[in-house]
Amino acid sequence: MAVTGGLGSGSVALDTIAAHMTGRPVAPWHAATLRWLTTYGPDDVQVTVMAAVAGALGVLLVALAVLPGRRGLWTVTSAPRLLAAVDRDVVESLVRASVAATAGIGTVRVRGSRRRITVRAGLRFGDPRVASAEAARGVLDACCLHSPPRLRVTVRPDALWDRRPAPPDSDDARTSAFPQGAES
Template sequence: MTPDPDPPGPGTTPGPDTPAPGAGRARGGAGVPLTKTGTPKEPAASGPPGQGAPAPRPEGGGRDGGHRTRRPWSARRIPAALVASVILVAAVAALADVIAVRAGRRSAAWRRHLTDALATRPVDDVWMLTGAAVAAALGLWLLVLALTPGLRRWLPLRSPAPRLRASLDRNGAADLLRDAAQRVPGVSTARVKVRRHRVKARADVRFRDPRQVKDDLTAVLDDERDRLALARPPRIAVRVRRTDRS
């Protein structure tokens, strides 16, 4: 037992910061630091803040950390290069012919033929209708390319920051899900196809009850899908088939 400190002498008056004898053990207890007022300090949290707490899971599909994760957009390099090349060739040919006419030469044969055909052919002519249909189809194709993101084989992942984007290939996701499905007892072979909104899994069962295997397979695929951290988790559809034992 540790003896109490010696009391102050007859000519010494205890100050406000001088604790009374035995006050440390009576108020703070063993090993608890005290403040100047004698109240015990709260222990500081060890490690970085939020280290022990699990990360919150986004409530809505495609939202993480207060922002929405969008699909990546394709650069459309090949269609843009084709359209730019066609426009460049047509513009250069027309400009060269206009310069030749201004210089006193005759216009090119293709320009005279095109002008005469547009001036003499009726609107319901087969070639006119064919050209209009081709132009409309090309215009519709360009509109679809301009208004759709493309890159359908890439699945966006959840990201903690708005400018941080990551994607997962559909074939890679299908391989991971297929490996997880083949680890289920009773499954001999498994085939998985990953779509944008749905995952189709088919498995051949050699032993065990197919209904139990289907339940276990659905649970395993659900867990593996959650581990992929997809921004919009697709639904899982499982089909099992009983195969004869060899």
């Protein structure tokens, strides 16, 4: 619609400038439009209908500018000619699940905006700061977002944080849990 209006206005301006600079008469369509505009006044039905249509188009354009549209969606491009949109909540839940699956992470909160994803995770044990950021970045890369949002990962120790890494799954871990001489 904007292209049509721009082309129409540009052609009128170009014709007017060309007529004034070269001294030739304006184009026939330009003269017919001017003649029609001078013969009809504001009380004519045709002018009233055109004004109502122009007003309705104006209201439509304002509504399109104000309503959110696709702001809550991110564009996914996985193939050259394939364009799709995914809801922000879906990407947030994928990032939340991948960070929560990292060893040592407890609670995870994820918030996504148009340009940034903020991840706040609680550290239960160990130091998986790098692993949680890599997990979140891996999910964002796997989503194939057209313009991936910036990622901000904050990992803070929980109240019950233990500096020791996760115990390995071995028989030595079961026997070393008891002090020497306290086994029964």
